[in-house]
Amino acid sequence: MKKLSNNAWLRNSAALQALACAGAGFAALAAPAFAQDTPAGTVAEEPEATIVVTGSILRQDVNNTPSPVSVLTSESLEQRGIQTTQEALQRISSNNGAALTNSFSANGAFAAGASAVSLRGLTTSSTLVLFDGQRAAYYPLADDATRNFVDLNTIPDDIVDRVEVLRDGASSTYGADAIAGVINVITKKQFKGIGGRIEGGLTERGDGENYRISLTAGTGDLGRDGYNIYASGFWYRQNALYNRDRPYPYNSQDLSGICRDGVCGPQVGPNGGSINPSSTGYVGWADATSSSDRRSFATTFFVAPTNSNSALDDPLGRYQFLNPAAGCIAGETPYTLTAAELADTEQNAFAPTTVCQGDLVRQYGVISPRIERFGGALKATVAVTDDIEASFTANYLQSKVSYTGEPATIRANGPAGIAFPRFSTYNSGPPNAPGSFALALPVFVCPLVNGLPQATCDATNGTLNPNNPFAAQGLQARILGRIPNLTEYNETLSRTYRGAFSISGPVTDNWNFAADVVGMVTDLTRTSKGYVYIQNLLNVVADGSYNFVNPLSNSQSVLDYLAPDNITKSKSELYAAQVSFNGTLFELPAGPVQLGFGGQIRLEAIDAPSANPDFAGPTNRYFVLNAFGTKGERVVRSGFFELNVPAFEGFEVNASGRYDNYNSGQDAFSPKIGFRYKPIDALTLRGTWSRGFRIPSFAEANALPTTGFVNNTASTFPESYLAQFGCTRDTFTSCPTYLSSSSYGQTQLASPDLKPEKSTSWTAGVIFEPTRNIRLSVDYYNIKKKGAIIPAPFGPALAAYYSGQAIPAGYNIIQDSPDPQNPGVLPRVAYVQAPLINATTIRSEGLDFAATGRFDFGDVRFTSSVEATYIINLDTTFADGSRESYEGTIGNYSLTAGSGTPEWHGSWTNTLEWKRWTLSATAEFFGGYNLSAEDVEGPGASGGCGLLSPRFVKCNVDDYVTVDLTTSYKLNDNFTLYLNVLNVFDDLPPIDPVTYGANNYNPVQGGTGIYGRAYRLGVRANF
Template identity: 55%
Template structure:
């Protein structure tokens, strides 16, 4: 929070760090404030000169009142200088590094691993997800990202921040619905742009990893004229360009670059070999499964028994002359063949992660901003601001699939060998028919009107062929292009010597173009199979026209709009013993809309869609009318009370009142005690209430969801060694889809939160803060807990009401066993209670040592005491310190600790900063995946039950060559410490993308120059 002494502003640092870091910072003199920022060296602020400094009125995020004192709410502030000291290039990266950001944050790197809202970045304060943190621009709302996180959670994309005109970012770390309305449950991030800029400044920066990859570039230029106070106006223009290159798993060392985890071992237990058709830990071929081999890029065929719905003989390479397009051939031994009646004599061992895995996508951003600010009359000031940003994110995927999730149950047609007529049955193996006919042929294709299928080696015997594998000459590619247009204008001034007004308006439009190539269109696949136009024998011989027909470009444009106008009046009512009684009131109206059509709708039938593209769609709009007020009462000199409240009315009939009370007590000048209590709310998102097509999220099936009674059908148990050695890849490599259905009758989520804390300044330039927060959400919107339905299916019990469980295709190796789950479906409900409580700490020291030299040090940390969900049946799931909420976080979990410690040595002509980044470890368990709290239930034993803490060290040097030119260089992750191994998290391969962050890049070197005239 910004803390101000009575006559002179002195910024206090508020942050987060483990206790050891807080204590250690005492060894390094620095200045402090309840902000997360390092302040520039300033004149001495000792008591003898404070009476001469002018009073500075400010507006702090979370309040509509001007104040020259600290507010009861804890507020973190990030400045441009703080970013430079830490070597952080973008405001998006800075917000992601907040210690209070935890759990289901959405990072840019997750875009390359199947995120629903690919191409976007979002913050999740307190582990309460992206939809419970409100992001503002200059105190006004911004348009939602057009594609919701997981198809349900509306959020503001941090990539739309115009970095080079940012003055600071303020983060309110408690509930703020009483000021801003919906979504401000866990806190508020307010991005504040520069009021004015004079002169010309620019920046050139480049970076590359020590391994010679993951390069990035940044260019910016800002110019402005005029002085508001002296000339009555200021105008500036700013533009920037940023690019970072795609990084592949194969560019990182083992085991991050491979699916073969046999050398990842712990206490004698080693990981599985998930390479397609790879050998087990003993060098044996563990078993052939069409379900797993299907994932490779080699095509295999087998004669098909249409009556039984299974392969009738051994698979073989469709074209042995082509061999293994990617991977290594392995000739099965006689023993291997005897144990695997369907296995081909030669298989292709293909490592998908090595060949195709992507760590970070390619990102290209550019934009421009302009602002004009001018005095109006003697006491008013008006401004107008325009921003445009474009972000393109792209990444490569896997070879194109000819068998997979649509993402809805779809069964390939089965052919009668006597008539060659297709009919649909319970089978997902694609078949090559005996005869092929021109596409315009009506009726059945027979010997009378067709020709023998050249792709089917069994056609001469009148036998259809089951074909598995991926198409080696087609690769999936994903692109998103976001354009954000924003205009804001406002005027503020004095109504009298005691009252002032402020009016602001903003309009923002976003359009998101999603473009996907290389995804097979199901009906077109059936077409080219039926007419023989696709050459399966030699895929490289297919013309571009055939490939374009088989995998036409999927493209959709989604839009999001926001228009808001807000006016406030504030002033002093009368004097109290501690100062003036301040009052403020305002009204607001806003319109928001999202139109996100499906890129993969089944409106024309189950075959008129693509494999592997999610079909989610939503469309909705609403108008919100609001009135709010705030009262700040300094009852006594050491005690002040702040009261605020807001009423919101939605066009759909929903309404809510959000009150808040804050108390600040200053027993002595060096100590401030503070506390707040508030109520807030979150309205159902457009995806939750208005989804026109449901969303399906795919979850990797963990060992913990299978009971031993179920695994016994497959000849194994859940014991780690036995599971890794004897369970077929059909089980080990399983994933299932969680399909959630929209519900227009949902009610708003309600929240109550309270904080208590202390800010201590024992001497000028030294500050400590500690705050406790407690947040409770009731009526939380979610799908019902899927675990009971999953457990009921695998134990043979009736499926609970409200759920639908859809089985997958049976394992060809054990066709009589109960199939694994393909999909679980349920509708959103208001049901759950979510609780989050924890502690924030900070310490900051900034004291001069000698003339021309000072040392400053700041540390901050957040500790989550407990994060849990209580379901309607009383079941409680606890997530802190584990991978839970697994479904919500993509298995990235909720580490308890997060923090950093920044120390700067500041000389007259040189500045050296070192930053220790810390994120705690966690247990490989998740209660929403079955099992108990911290039971290590998701571990396969190949790594310890607890994933290690992750600590990295960054070093930045700034060298002012002249007064107008500064050279700087940064080494991130100086000791080249890659993230700790995590074989469970599915947002990245073998590490946690939130915990690992940019650490997976390894030692990374950036250099740049800043100039100003």
Template identity: 35%
Template sequence: MHRNKLAASLVGLLFIPIAGVSHAQSTSSSNTSSPGTTSQDNASTGSQNLNDQSPPSSAPSANGAKQLQTVMVTGSAIPRIDLETPSPVTMISAQDIQRSGFSTVSDLLRSISADNSGSLPNSFPGALAVGASGISMRGLTVDSTLVLVDGKRVADFAGADDGERSFVDLNTLPLAAVDHIEVLKDGASSLYGADAIAGVVNIILKSSYQGVQLTADVGDSQRGGGFTKKGTLLAGTGDLNKDGYNLYVSLQVETDQSIQAMSRPFPFNTNDLSSIGGTNPNVPSSNGSIYGAVRPATISNGDILTGLPTADGVWQPLRPCGSNSTLVTNDPNNPGAYCSQNISGQYSEVQPKSNQFGLYSRLTFKINDSTKAYVSASMSQYQSWAQEGSLAQIQSTTPTNTTGIVLPWQLANGQLNPNDPFAAQQQDALISYAFQGLPQMQNTSNHNARLVGDISGTLAGWNYDASLSLNHTWLSTEALGYLNYNALYNAVVNGTYNFVNPGANSQAELNSLAPPLNTLATSDLHALDLSANHELWDLPGGTSALALGGQFRYEAQNYPEINPNNEYQNRNVVQAAGHRTVAGVYFEFDAPILESLEADLSGRFDHYSDVGNNFSPKLGLKWKPLDWLALRGTYSKGFRAPSFFQLGDSLSYGGTPYTPPASYIAAHGDDSYVQHTGVGELSVGSPVLKPEKSTSITFGVVLQPTSWLSASLDYYQIKKTSVISDPNWGLAINNYFSGLTLPAGFTVTPNRPDPNYPDMMPTPAVLTAPYVNANWLKTNGVDLDLQTHVKFDNGIQWESDLSGTEIFNWEQSYGPGQVYQFVGYQAPYVLSAGTGTPRLRGAWSNTLIYGPATVTMTARYTSGMLMVSQDVGVLPVPGSCLSTNPDGLPFPNSCWTGSFTDVDLTGSYDINRHVTVTASIFNLFNRLPPFDPANYAGLNYNPGFAQSGIVGRFFNLGVKVKF
């Protein structure tokens, strides 16, 4: 791997496929909006180039003179005529949304090139945030990108990514009421406060609507599964200028059926990769089958968890293998016979079943010529039913290690154990087993209710805006198929569960082994926002302006523990509770120093009731030496306050496999004690955590040499300090086995000693440590946007949009001498299912318009990665290939997962002014995703960047009717 030179990178970006989105623009007129809010009273639905320096359309004043209209652009609190700000902003218009073919905000936003490492997909059934989706700009995780609706904050998802990172769930933001979306690719804490480190996504909803619009869509995958039905309603009445009011409602419903892994080709339908040189975990020493496998064993001191196979004993099936398994008799590592069953393939989904519902309503009043007010209310629900790809396994490493569990030859009542075939010889049976009828699942239902009241106008020369928003979310989670250890122990020693004939067990017995786990989590955000702006004095380049604003908000989150007292096997433990108040004030001063030079200065002071104070300044400059050339740049400070999942009253528990050192394995004779090694990782909240701090720099050039061609190239650099991180688990494990002092704050709960070697140091069962403000991370790169729009004499129009992001560096310090480079690697691996940090992402969209017909082809590209991550303490050395073959060598040999290019084709035809038909073919060439055995969110593929590959060619037909 090597770092591309900048010149080569830019040339390369011109020839890769990259997202069809327009340059930043705002198409509406208002000068009384709150920061970052764009009013659409006179909005056009068309796309206008940001670099087009012609002013917005003018409107007559009271005396009949023409006045230029001003607009608000995300990242500024001052209305402006020139749509191009010192910060890079991308606008995704309603037209762009329609041409993309996407029906959800999540799919739309996660397709932009700036979304990278840490992005959260819907398709990871084992995620702690299953059923939710988040955007991660610049690869700085979902908690460093601020998501706004109409320039106002919304409540976080009641859960958290990886049990620690709070974010706004994109699934609760229906697309039907969206007018356009503005994406600020720059730090913006100077106006918006916390979380706006990597950028801001501002979802602008329609301010008014008249008429009725209905849409209906159906879609299906060529490979099978995923059938979808969608419908929207948009209806409104009242002309704001004539009637003094407008009322509209928007409704969106969607259902998506699941896609089963077994309907996809090898190797995406199994975890058995032995046929191509990989490993097969479907063996008794790793994963059991529903047919079970047993071998004679001995135990220590009557402890059924200490089973060790006898020297002459071999595996044998507990009952005959069924048609969905294979009898194996030639495995040297598992002598004897056993049933190998592809449980992961049989119980995995590459897309969970889901339902989405969204209702939005807005009533706007024109109080007088200079004052208007609106009230909006919304309610959304997103439901997901996700199979995790496994059955409840008797073998588990956390929190109680049951890999050595046996069926005792004598039950607690003194009878011979009918489940133990060796009971007559008074021998216990080491057992490997998966419980038929207990698939592991997570069912979630996330609700979001929001009420907003806003009034804006002009008073004494000041344009003002005041709003009150009330937002409450609640998330119900049901986890199924997790064994209760005490119930399992009782079933084994009392013989109440029939292992030989599982069909004889009642549903009550199954329920007693794995009772459903339920929790109800909530989050709240209530905010009062006040802002005002005023023109000041004339400067050589125009009139300067000042904006002032303030915000007071209340935040709260409560996530009750779903696995109290860690009673359930292999179930993550997460809990969080807290509330706080935040008060912030900000200013922005814009000075057109010269006709060609603009300076913009802003700053915000925030007081948090739990983590103290912060001030974030920002300076932006834009210089336009020529009509067709502009240079822009910014320097800013930002911050992110610790989430409630990282502060004092919180904890997050997960488990990870590891390999002990070769010397430790050899000292234990490579017995079963060291063959099944996993450790629990318990991160606990720390009340002394400090906010993360950031410093951001952008510098860009904007070119528009002709009316039909425009381009921009922006460099960015972000450095975070006091990064809130998990403890360094890998270092702690290495130190433990090396006999070194554990890192500060760590404690170890040891496992039982090895029965064969009771005097030797046991393996670690649970590592416990608090979250820490770990050193720093730094990333830099470039964004490229290129647009063309050509009209031919024959009436055909051609529009082309090329955009892409290349990351030069993404590195993080984990302590002295531990600076890890992550760009181009499947790293950081512990972050959001190991999606990795691809160097290049982008898309190229081409649209042909002829009369009533519009056709768009978009190609999206994500570069490949090396399956290496130094943040994982994988022995023998950190930075080894994350995927290995049975000999411990890299698998595949290159340790590389390839790039992925996806091509979508969408089209529409206006039958008349009332009816439009639409059609889309996603993944036009039916490409499979790159092979990625290291990813732990998908079955040998990476759902973070290649989900469309596993779905396959997908057809969608729709109709839109307007009245």
């Protein structure tokens, strides 16, 4: 694998060198801010010098503001071959860390079906997304069950004129959530004629098909006719991509082919065990009820005799095939244990002589879900008078994201409940203490009474269980396996409705007004199929109506009863009205003193009920399905101002502030001051200082308890505890699987008394423009967020529990079942419950580099644009003074799903335009990172080869570079043909077996690179 990685880097290096030769002299942001050619069928908006720039209520030049602003035009995105606005935003250099990509939908994301960016690595909830300068409704589901955000998939791509990215805090203008920056999606002001496109694409491997059709038609000219109205519609589909469609190791959970220094990874086997050719063979038949084990269960059913249904008691013998004649089913292969493996009583005391080797990733893994979107937009702009202009916009967008999962599980923890703390599979009898029972087939089966198992079922009222091979001996059969012909399926269907009205114009010769009203609603329907309903499982076990011996013979009606469809409807709403005024107070020698002020009132609401509540008891719910839910509503009243003073020639000072008052009891004042100084024409200095805030999300303040599972590592347990199992931290992988292959649930409790997070940030930058066509800039940013909302650290509760100390106040520990091999030892932790608290300080510090240039050589125009962001520091300081650093590592591991914080992210686009031809090449660079995380391994682990870094891979994940090519040819005045070649060198992402958002690669760093080389062909038409 190392050789392949080096070859990939050499190919990318050659490409970069070629690009460097073409664009020598450019080393560092932003998409070109030069005037763009107006494509046929459109009319450009006002000149840049007169637009209202994101982050301001005054009319300014986008290139001459105190705050750094990047502009992504629709034309520049076309040149790069970027298909959707959400993809463009995922690629901006300041997006890093805890971003949410579409691929996460198929990998257990709480906010399935959505996409969001994380500017500065400060999470999705610290980035504000606007449509035409107005707020948008949150996605009904929360990222990691805590962070509310705006779904980028709700952006109507084909009417987008440009996207402005304010790389600075802007709470003084917009209020909450603008700590890390603002993304403002600006739609076309007017459109004349008819325009559209048809395109299709697929990968070189013949999969990942995607299609797009759009049509826009408009009439009227604002300048000549006093009005413009246009309508637009589109349809887009991207087919699912599966792990089996990509080469090793992305297509398998078998890591034995990944080796370093003679050490190879484990070959993951069934039921929690593994076969590792480089060590001891098969180890670890799992009989525990840990939630982590369910992912490794083979589909084939295995049973073991027992006279008890309690997980505290060992089976009376080894597991065996329930149906020996059928053998391994559903694509699994048999593996016969050796005599030495069977003799390993520590690891394989109850292992069968033959196990079924199933690779769930190869069989069922999904890289990216199926996405289908369509929608329409209508925009009408009218000159009410010669000076006053009004516009109305209406949007509808539907997005469906769906994927299939694994065969249905019948043995696992239900997600941590609302009323009940924990549930492991119960037997068919009445439940006892949570976690005390394993699923067992009873000796007798009896008819249900009132839809429930009878309290007593024996020879007097029942018959011997045909599913239990030990029934004649009077023994129960403990069972493991999955339902082979019942596959989990998930679908999120969001429908977004938005209407906005704005009117603006002069009040006097020197003063203007603007009034805006917006309403936006997102209806979300979540459909889950193939998930076993616990009580129904217990029922079919009790009455024998499900055939476990020949599971493929069960009727569809039985399967439908066992796994009834789960349909949950959620809604998010936003309604806002705003009025503002701006004008000139008086003139100074250097220019006019401008003042803007205004006010806003808005209503935000979310109603997202739990898809898996347990108010009716721990068995009246589903296995595995997320129990998260939240509901809330709040009204915000705000007032704001902005003052711009040209103190002397070339020097301007800008000051602004905003006060927000929430009816939920919080309030905040956000000031900001900035300057711009131009001592000479070629040089501009700029800087800002501001304070901002993030209001606690509905998910943080009002959510139902929810749980995420975390693998236990050596650092979880003190040495004294491990010694009772005959191992140490250094030999943790050799500990019994009760410890080494286990997990615990981190249950987060909502906290209605949380305070807003408060931030202080400042920027300092320099812009150098030696000629009209060349612009270079460097900007430093420093953001410090205090009172950051986090779960109370789980470590102190774990340390106290395993050391026999009192559990700290505010925590609750729920024990798991004891180890069958060490029943007298304190059981491991099943769940830690902790509230959210305002407890930490988070700092993000870095540099943004930018260079753009445009040159004409006769009929040829060459444009080069580079953007890059370097993270100097991203760290957290806790209340006790301890500090964790994440830059350049896979941390913050818990916050980012292990997608990490690469220090570098950037892209470089070079474009040649010659007569009817256009050719562009874009190299995107995502830095590597170290497989360490201080939030898991503790301070000082950063940059080391720590506990998270397996011995069979390098401690450092490689840098990742992809190169895209796009070319277009203007057939005539009406038609343009274009071809995109994505990932030209077919370089797949670096291997990373630690990140858990994808299989053996990082879904944020890898992005769309996992598709490999792909082609997209289309035609644009304008009349």
